[in-house]
Amino acid sequence: MASITLDKITKVYPNDVTAVNGVSLDIRDGEFMILLGPSGCGKSTTLRMIAGLEAISSGDMLIGGRRVNDVDPADRDIAIVFQNYALYPHMTVAKNLAFGLKLRHVPASEIETRINRVAALLGIEPLLGRKPSQLSGGQRQRVALGRALVREPQAFLLDEPLSNLDATLRSSMRTELIKLHHTLGTTIVHVTHDQVEAMTMGERICIMKDGDIVQVGEPMEVYRNPANTFVASFLATPPMNLLPGRIESVGAGALVVAMDGVALPVPTAFQAAYASHSGKPVIVGLRPEDFHLAAGDAARTAPIDLVTITTEVLGPEVILVANLASGAGPEIHARMPRDFRAKIGQPLTLHFDLAEIQLFDPETTRVLPRPAHP
Amino acid sequence: MNRLAKKIVPHIILTVFSLIILMPLVWIVRVSLTDKLTAYKIPPEIGTLGLNNYVDIFERFPFVTWFANSFIIAIVSTAIALPLATAMAYSFARLNTGGALLRLGVLASQMLPPIILVLPLFGVFLFVGLTQSRVSLIVAHLSISLPFLSWMLVSFFEGDMARLEEAARVDGASRWQAFLLVAVPVAAPGILAAGLLGFILSWNEFLFVLVLSGPGTQTLPVGLASLETHAGVEIAPLAAATVVSLLPVFALLPFLRKHLIKGLSLGALK
Ligand SMILES: Nc1ncnc2c1ncn2[C@@H]1O[C@H](COP(=O)(O)OP(=O)(O)OP(=O)(O)O)[C@@H](O)[C@H]1O
Ligand SMILES: [Mg+2]
Numbered sequence A: 001m002a003s004i005t006l007d008k009i010t011k012v013y014p015n016d017v018t019a020v021n022g023v024s025l026d027i028r029d030g031e032f033m034i035l036l037g038p039s040g041c042g043k044s045t046t047l048r049m050i051a052g053l054e055a056i057s058s059g060d061m062l063i064g065g066r067r068v069n070d071v072d073p074a075d076r077d078i079a080i081v082f083q084n085y086a087l088y089p090h091m092t093v094a095k096n097l098a099f100g101l102k103l104r105h106v107p108a109s110e111i112e113t114r115i116n117r118v119a120a121l122l123g124i125e126p127l128l129g130r131k132p133s134q135l136s137g138g139q140r141q142r143v144a145l146g147r148a149l150v151r152e153p154q155a156f157l158l159d160e161p162l163s164n165l166d167a168t169l170r171s172s173m174r175t176e177l178i179k180l181h182h183t184l185g186t187t188i189v190h191v192t193h194d195q196v197e198a199m200t201m202g203e204r205i206c207i208m209k210d211g212d213i214v215q216v217g218e219p220m221e222v223y224r225n226p227a228n229t230f231v232a233s234f235l236a237t238p239p240m241n242l243l244p245g246r247i248e249s250v251g252a253g254a255l256v257v258a259m260d261g262v263a264l265p266v267p268t269a270f271q272a273a274y275a276s277h278s279g280k281p282v283i284v285g286l287r288p289e290d291f292h293l294a295a296g297d298a299a300r301t302a303p304i305d306l307v308t309i310t311t312e313v314l315g316p317e318v319i320l321v322a323n324l325a326s327g328a329g330p331e332i333h334a335r336m337p338r339d340f341r342a343k344i345g346q347p348l349t350l351h352f353d354l355a356e357i358q359l360f361d362p363e364t365t366r367v368l369p370r371p372a373h374p
Numbered sequence B: 001m002n003r004l005a006k007k008i009v010p011h012i013i014l015t016v017f018s019l020i021i022l023m024p025l026v027w028i029v030r031v032s033l034t035d036k037l038t039a040y041k042i043p044p045e046i047g048t049l050g051l052n053n054y055v056d057i058f059e060r061f062p063f064v065t066w067f068a069n070s071f072i073i074a075i076v077s078t079a080i081a082l083p084l085a086t087a088m089a090y091s092f093a094r095l096n097t098g099g100a101l102l103r104l105g106v107l108a109s110q111m112l113p114p115i116i117l118v119l120p121l122f123g124v125f126l127f128v129g130l131t132q133s134r135v136s137l138i139v140a141h142l143s144i145s146l147p148f149l150s151w152m153l154v155s156f157f158e159g160d161m162a163r164l165e166e167a168a169r170v171d172g173a174s175r176w177q178a179f180l181l182v183a184v185p186v187a188a189p190g191i192l193a194a195g196l197l198g199f200i201l202s203w204n205e206f207l208f209v210l211v212l213s214g215p216g217t218q219t220l221p222v223g224l225a226s227l228e229t230h231a232g233v234e235i236a237p238l239a240a241a242t243v244v245s246l247l248p249v250f251a252l253l254p255f256l257r258k259h260l261i262k263g264l265s266l267g268a269l270k
Helices: A043-051 A093-103 A108-122 A137-150 A167-184 A195-201 A219-224 A229-234 A268-277 B002-032 B052-060 B063-095 B099-108 B114-128 B134-157 B161-170 B175-186 B188-204 B207-212 B220-225 B235-266
Strands: A004-012 A018-027 A032-036 A058-063 A078-081 A155-159 A187-192 A204-209 A212-217 A241-249 A255-259 A262-265 A281-286 A301-313 A318-324 A332-336 A347-353 A358-360
Touching (some): A004 A043, A018 A043, A018 A058, A032 A043, A043 A155, A043 A187, A078 B161, A093 A108, A137 A167, A167 A187, A187 A195, A195 A219, A204 A229, A212 A219, A212 A229, A229 A241, A229 A281, A229 A358, A241 A332, A241 A358, A255 A268, A255 A281, A262 A301, A301 A332, B052 B063, B052 B235, B063 B099, B063 B134, B063 B188, B063 B235, B099 B134, B114 B134, B134 B188, B134 B207, B161 B175, B175 B188, B220 B235
Parallel strands (some): A032 A187, A032 A204, A155 A187
Antiparallel strands (some): A004 A018, A004 A058, A204 A212, A241 A255, A241 A281, A255 A262, A301 A318, A318 A332
């Protein structure tokens, strides 16, 4: 087991594409780290640099404290699972698993013990004699995982290993990977652009965009305190509502966040933090989860008048799509209980939980820092 | 009715085509079993059939030498071409050696009419004192098969093969081990198909052998051509010799069908 440290790592491809741009990241020993980001943001490139499959243009890569920039992939003692699994098609499953151990001159008896143990763990014993072409997608995925596990490496690198599976299989493999990590305690770096995977699997999430790291943190931390509007609009479905507004002073130092026809009083705990932005425009971030049908404590919630555009009945919940009563601004999504119904065009009033409000600077898109939740 | 027609029409077309292709072969087999006079009779006459011509070619002509030369040259040139072409294809596909320019250059050498290459090659062999030797013929055939086979093999090392090799490298393989233990075995059907094709290319090659060979180093195609003398065409022994020279290619046919189709149409990883 080992920690993985990226120190100002940059990757420029020969065609002058800067795929990763001076990224620094500390992955702790035994941590389950998620690399999350939209397509093309440099996740795979980062992973491949950790594995040694891609040369590092500048910066330092450390595995277990050892600088590995010039260390051959064979000598880094890490395992990688590719999106398309990359099983050796000319070998049986057993030989696929044994390949890496044979190259490392592990004794035959030990190889057999390890293969049997991993096969039992993943439930692939009946498949050991088959060729990869005789396996289903889910089985291949298990074998690819098994090939990584038998090696007992310092760290596992997973490049979207679940993305080719159907929804049911994906969710069961998700659980299984979490259990595996719990049992083995080995460092895992898991690349995904599926935010459900990111939220449920990772101990920490590293969110990337255009070759940069935007935010690193525990899933709930990233969810509740997004560093900028990109993270706010990327994480969770539906994502945080982002509306244009402005901070206004209403005498005696009291502040409100004013939007088209709505004024949300700023909770006392946040007043000091937002005071310097008084009179300036902001982007108002409201999570769909923080709209409620009933008013709470007057100091904690504020009413918002809306007009229904449509409702999406999902089963466990209903997503209300609405506009502000004034009719202006972008659509607002609110997560409602499963028996909620509203007709198109129907006006209604929801109550927003003010302690969850996030404000962003419209110019830098960064969050305006405020104290943690009361 | 319609479905029946759909089944029958292709068969009729295929039968006609097969007959057109098979006709010359059947004709040659027939001629090889008769004598010169009967061979030219129109309408065809069966006459007395016999194996005289097959005995004849071994007694009156150095047929064994031709056959042996063909065999040695085809086997040796293919055995040399195959590993080289595999390595070339690999380095084109995975290391992009020489870029598109070198790849095209290799192909361009095959676009020239062979007749243009023959004379300079003859000059080279004259200079190094290798004219009329089997070595010169092997080298000449390499100049044909190497570019051809390497081009054919490039696609086997492209695409997903890179992932496989990367998996092997992370598993602990060196570049060489990844090449020998993963890339080559996975590309094996293609490499085998290329080998068969290389053998046939050399077996059938005529022009280079005609110009570069000497009395003891002629191969079958050139030897057979020498049966067309100014004293007339020895049509019956020629037919017998042709039949015998086709035998190795026929022997390769089952392998060809299996591996060439698999190798050429499916690619490495399907
Ligand atoms: N071999 C390469 N040569 C040149 N550019 C590349 C190469 N591989 C990736 N890129 C570019 O680098 C950028 C980052 O690619 P990368 O594969 O790391 O993205 P990703 O985050 O893994 O995306 P995805 O979610 O689609 O897999 C992209 O703009 C991509 O086009
Ligand atoms: Mg990727």
